[in-house]
Amino acid sequence: MANQYLNDKWQLWFGVLDVNKDGVLSHEDTVISKKKFADLHHLQKGDAEKMGEAIESWWKNDVLRCATDEISAKRFVDDLNKEYSEDKNKMVARMKDLFTRGFGITDVNGDGFIDETEFIVLFQSLGHVDVSMMKTMFKSLGPNKDGLIEVQRITDAWVEFATNDDKSVPCSIKDALDTEKK
Numbered sequence: 001m002a003n004q005y006l007n008d009k010w011q012l013w014f015g016v017l018d019v020n021k022d023g024v025l026s027h028e029d030t031v032i033s034k035k036k037f038a039d040l041h042h043l044q045k046g047d048a049e050k051m052g053e054a055i056e057s058w059w060k061n062d063v064l065r066c067a068t069d070e071i072s073a074k075r076f077v078d079d080l081n082k083e084y085s086e087d088k089n090k091m092v093a094r095m096k097d098l099f100t101r102g103f104g105i106t107d108v109n110g111d112g113f114i115d116e117t118e119f120i121v122l123f124q125s126l127g128h129v130d131v132s133m134m135k136t137m138f139k140s141l142g143p144n145k146d147g148l149i150e151v152q153r154i155t156d157a158w159v160e161f162a163t164n165d166d167k168s169v170p171c172s173i174k175d176a177l178d179t180e181k182k
């Protein structure tokens with residue numbers, strides 16, 4: 001089993017993903033986040049459908065992992081513990097895939113960078129409201145002089161968040177999430 005520090009981060013991550021805050025991850029979270037993403041980015045019908053399919057696929061395959069029932073926080077954390085204990089490298093590889101696909105969608109204009117608006121829309125699509133937390137986290141991830149963060153860089157930071165159990169390594173994602181006002 002992973003240590004308490006990593007378990008705490010997984011618990012925070014569950015909170016990031018539970019869009020409607022009903023204590024479980026389910027298809028309902030997919031439906032809401034898909035709609036919010038299209039609305040907040042003012043996507044036209046064709047683009048909304050294309051992005052919607054990518055979002056559906058991400059939830060289904062990467063997050064819910066084809067589960068058709070609801071995933072509680074305990075099950076989410078237990079499953080990660082199991083994966084982590086069985087084969088850490090494999091788990092890290094899966095997280096890389098998950099976050100690569102996730103931030104690929106977040107980069108809605110496809111320029112290879114995440115700007116502050118794309119970052120905020122990501123969180124708002126996931127049902128979050130504390131914009132100052134989002135801005136703090138964005139800034140902590142090191143935007144360049146044009147205010148952009150490479151998709152790869154942000155992906156790496158989230159993989160680190162989801163897989164590193166070393167408490168001595170600073171983690172600005174955890175720090176920001178710890179301060180989030182709900």
Ligand SMILES: [Ca+2]
Pocket residue numbers: 018019020021022023024025026028029
């Ligand atoms: Ca939910």
Ligand SMILES: [Ca+2]
Pocket residue numbers: 106107108109110111112113114115118
């Ligand atoms: Ca972009």
